[in-house]
Amino acid sequence: MSLLSVQKLTKNFGGITAVSNVSFTVETGELVGLIGPNGAGKTTLFNVLTGVYDPTEGKILLTKGDKTIELSKLPPYKITHHGVARTFQNIRLFKDLSALDNVKIAMNEDAQYGLIGALLRLPRFYRSETDIDQRARAFLKEVHLDELAEIKAKNLPYGKQRQLEIARAMATGAKILFLDEPAAGMNPQETQALTKFIKDIKTKMNLTIVLIEHDMSLVMEICERIFVLDYGKLIAEGTPDQIKHNPKVIEAYLGDED
């Protein structure tokens, strides 16, 4: 059973079909790329997968242990609790908070106290907060952002903001990460650093990653498998080499020869 299995997923906005009958599977530990021309429906597909939109039709099945969970009717926060997290095309960090607090918020579900514990500062509040604080710091160290822990997110350099956003998504305890254009707006050096960062965290944390990207150098370098979306339909699937030479993909990007 695949880790994630998307079956005949369709999303309509009124009369427009943004995602049309898309089926694919993602295996544990894979790094999959999702590419396609502008307006192909890539971000919409991500939004459906992470619960921002409900699909019009189709199923999203996640394998968790020996259980299969249907994600398509769940709100985003519950999908995150099941181990599916995402980043955004335009960075959405909590920008007035420190890098550390950004990570702590992602770990919020692990807090072992409720309203009473918080208001009365019961012993379990201190225990749990100490634990979260230590884990958040250890986590930042793991992803080599520990030197930036106390800096407000908005004051970080652009490349680091992208990295922190990915790190924050991982801190939710995610098994699958959806990265929406992680290299958007980056210069070649930043893209290179990011490529290394993604490879690094993937092996270190045993993650499964699905990413949308327009930067083909990054896609071709790190993706093991690529899906191509055009006008909401899946038009091709294969290894980077296969995709490069697929006539349908070339047509979608460059147009017909006639």
Add this chain to the structure above:
Amino acid sequence: MEKNIFNKYTFYWILTVALFYLAIQGLISANILRAYYQSILLLIGINIILALGLNLIIGITGQFSLGHAGYMAIGAYSAAITLKYVNGIQGLILGMLIGALITALIAFLVGLPVLRLKGDYLAIATLGVGEIIRIIILNLDITNKAAGINNIDRLASIPLIFGFVILAVIVTSNFKRSALGRACISIFQDEIASEAMGINVTRYKVMSFIFGAILASFGGALFATTYSVVRPEFFGLNQSIDTLVIVVFGGMGSLTGTVVAAFALGIINLLLQPLGDTRMILYAMALIAIMIFRPKGLMGSFEASWKNFKLRKPKLAHGKVNE
């Protein structure tokens, strides 16, 4: 991170609060703080409780509410009516509990649908809720319609209000500096990202809304027993805006700011008292001036903390202290 509540910072705070209280009592027994000034101090205390509640909703969770006076009215009338049947401090506490219960229920029922709205729309909807509460009170027999309730037991005293202010400060600041507070702050920062990080946005919005509303009802109950009279017209939009001014003036999200602003505005009001009607013009001008020079409020997002407190060491020559 400290291991438990028995740490030196807790001790410092207890000391600070005790010294402040003793200073007030000292000034009273030295006859410097006369009855009139004491009554202003009571009002400042009530305003702190009201504004802390509103700051939780607006400054921390980022949900713009203009219905605060409505919840205050529920608290005030609950206390006033209960005090007719049960005398003394038990009556007040019972009235506060009843008020808190009614307020929590209304805030919950209203919050669930209304908190789906954002910005101006939410402000107008909450304003509507506040007005509905006021108009219901205006038409009920038990609240004595427009005439309101007079001769409510006067139980307010400096120690009583002081105690409630400290309690309100403790619960709000403990809430803010917990996982629940972080969740609320993250909603203010970016609601979509917050939900994507696994935060149940609706739950925390409604939670802070109810929490803030309960504090407003406590403020209202103390108001009733301080002034001994409640009338529906006390709890209109103007009251909500007065509280909002304290929150914005002190700095959105800064609890320290709320306390400082309540004092500052109380004192500005007092100093302008002899000027009669021109007072309101000058008061407004003072507000405008401060918002120009400190657009993020007096305190911005600063919070007083013994933990981050360091004695500044002189760094420059000539004995000057480097800021």
